[in-house]
Amino acid sequence: MIEFIREFLSYPFLVRALISGTLVSLCSALLGVPLVLKRYSMIGDGLSHVGFGALAIASALNWAPLYVAIPTVAAAAFLLLRLTSDSRINGDGAIALISTCSLAVGVIVISASTGMNTEISNYLFGSILSMSPGDVRLSVCAAAVMLVLFILFYGRIFAVTFDETFARAIGVRAGVYNTLIALLTALTITVGMRIMGSLLISGLIIFPALSSMRLCRSFRGVMICSCTVSLICFFAGVAASYAFALPTGASVVCADTAAFALLSLIGALLRRNRA
Amino acid sequence: MALISCRDLCLAYEGRIAVSSLSFDVLKGDYICIVGENGSGKSTLIKALLGLKKPVSGEIVYSDGLKKTEIGYLPQQTPAQKDFPAGVTEVVLSGCRGAPFHTRAEKRAAAENMELLGISDLKKACYRELSGGQQQRVLLARALCATKKLLLLDEPVTGLDPLVSAELYRLIQRLNDGGVTVIMVSHDVDCAIERAKKILHLQTVPLFWGSACDYADSDTGRRFMGDGGDD
CATH class of the missing domain: 3.40.50.300 (P-loop containing nucleotide triphosphate hydrolases)
Incomplete structure (x- = not known):
């Protein structure tokens, strides 16, 4: 076991992936709770497809991928939130529209510039090799900002998530918090999709939150449990991917699925005992 | 006036x-x-x-x-709240505006309001597992925390x-x-x-x-x- 860990840590690219992956898991676990509870689960999926389109265009033009992707995804997050809060446009439809459209653009750009190759597969399904030292620095900054914001505004985030109208009525500026969550989601997704892949990154956001909601009975409990589950599943997934040469993103999401099944079972047993 | x-x-x-x-x-x-x-x-x-x-x-x-x-507002319940994992105390405290952390005074006010509405024994309970009448009392206690x-x-x-x-x-x-x-x-x-x-x-x-x-x-x-x- 110790030998396995030492061998793993001897590769700098694996250490980089581990650091930023851990931080991204933590961020997405935190964000996932308000997103799932506000019925915004699909926003993560939609945004990751936008991220795919943006990465494709950036690499075709030879620009720094994250500097193109982050503003694009942030703009899309802002737009999606506006659309879903506007009752005249169907939120589900808007997300599907934007996500498939970006995917299509991304595929066309990639096949026109470099041709269908491993690059497209890396974008779609993620690669543990893809984290540069710059990406690591970015994910450290993003995670630090997120943690500070979540601790400072924990009460407000709960109030706005639980009952937006009431929160507005007592003078909480709910719009600011919604925008903040959308922007942080955009940031987390863009950083995380390099490892996890744009098709799988949304699993990192929704699974830990949904799993802990099976078990926990308070918001604080869900938050803490969600972070724990997310970290454990990430390490388990990466370890499995390294040991058996499996794709990283897919292994992590499979670990998350197993955790969901396990926690659902425990939750059901606990409920039966209480009843 | x-x-x-x-x-x-x-x-x-x-x-x-x-x-x-x-x-x-x-x-x-x-x-x-x-x-x-x-x-x-x-x-x-x-x-x-x-x-x-x-x-x-x-x-x-x-x-x-x-x-x-x-204005202490008691809204109609939304479908999203039906399966929202929240503790009763968390919900009542969310009526207090104090950010970022709840002060001792706010916690005392929340406890007093729960006492007033006869839900003190529920303070450790989970909101979504309460009956409709109990949920309304919790939300009323939250409203009283606001004003x-x-x-x-x-x-x-x-x-x-x-x-x-x-x-x-x-x-x-x-x-x-x-x-x-x-x-x-x-x-x-x-x-x-x-x-x-x-x-x-x-x-x-x-x-x-x-x-x-x-x-x-x-x-x-x-x-x-x-x-x-x-x-």
């Missing part, structure tokens, strides 16, 4: 006029019931009183030491059985006796006349505004009660 006075208020909802030429005053200690059919502008009026909707014309003036954000001046209750007894409703009404009456001003929106006209001091009957325009006794004798009141009695 009025806590809230509405002057010639005109409100729109999705581009259509929902409330017009409405003037009324909310005095300290009042117990006002707003009645009217669905689509009569009650919900729009609530949003406007909470400051979430700008009037098309006219004005709402808050005075006598009341700020716009000092002790004025409560705005939106259909507080919807979905509750008669016994639980009567208990909730008694609780609201007790709060009102203790000096909390109450504005309640309700379908239940009979109950409204029995308990409220004043009635505002809204049908886009105000059909009646005055004391509950006068309402029972008015044409509007008799007609509406007749309709209400059938179902």
Whole structure:
């Protein structure tokens, strides 16, 4: 076991992936709770497809991928939130529209510039090799900002998530918090999709939150449990991917699925005992 | 002096006029019931009183030491809250504005309000596992954390059985006796006349505004009660 860990840590690219992956898991676990509870689960999926389109265009033009992707995804997050809060446009439809459209653009750009190759597969399904030292620095900054914001505004985030109208009525500026969550989601997704892949990154956001909601009975409990589950599943997934040469993103999401099944079972047993 | 006075208020909802030429005053200690059919502008009026909707014309003036954000609102429950994992204490505390951390005073106030509403024994319980009546009490305690001046209750007894409703009404009456001003929106006209001091009957325009006794004798009141009695 110790030998396995030492061998793993001897590769700098694996250490980089581990650091930023851990931080991204933590961020997405935190964000996932308000997103799932506000019925915004699909926003993560939609945004990751936008991220795919943006990465494709950036690499075709030879620009720094994250500097193109982050503003694009942030703009899309802002737009999606506006659309879903506007009752005249169907939120589900808007997300599907934007996500498939970006995917299509991304595929066309990639096949026109470099041709269908491993690059497209890396974008779609993620690669543990893809984290540069710059990406690591970015994910450290993003995670630090997120943690500070979540601790400072924990009460407000709960109030706005639980009952937006009431929160507005007592003078909480709910719009600011919604925008903040959308922007942080955009940031987390863009950083995380390099490892996890744009098709799988949304699993990192929704699974830990949904799993802990099976078990926990308070918001604080869900938050803490969600972070724990997310970290454990990430390490388990990466370890499995390294040991058996499996794709990283897919292994992590499979670990998350197993955790969901396990926690659902425990939750059901606990409920039966209480009843 | 009025806590809230509405002057010639005109409100729109999705581009259509929902409330017009409405003037009324909310005095300290009042117990006002707003009645009217669905689509009569009650919900729009609530949003406007909470400051979430700008009037098309006219004005709402808050005075006598009341700020716009000092209205304790008891909303109708949303479907999302039905499976929301939240502890009772967490929900009650979310009525306090204090950010980033809840002070000891706020925690004490939350405990007092739970005591007042008889839900102290539920403080460790999970909100989604409570009965409808208990959930309403939790939300009422949250509203009291936001303010002790004025409560705005939106259909507080919807979905509750008669016994639980009567208990909730008694609780609201007790709060009102203790000096909390109450504005309640309700379908239940009979109950409204029995308990409220004043009635505002809204049908886009105000059909009646005055004391509950006068309402029972008015044409509007008799007609509406007749309709209400059938179902």
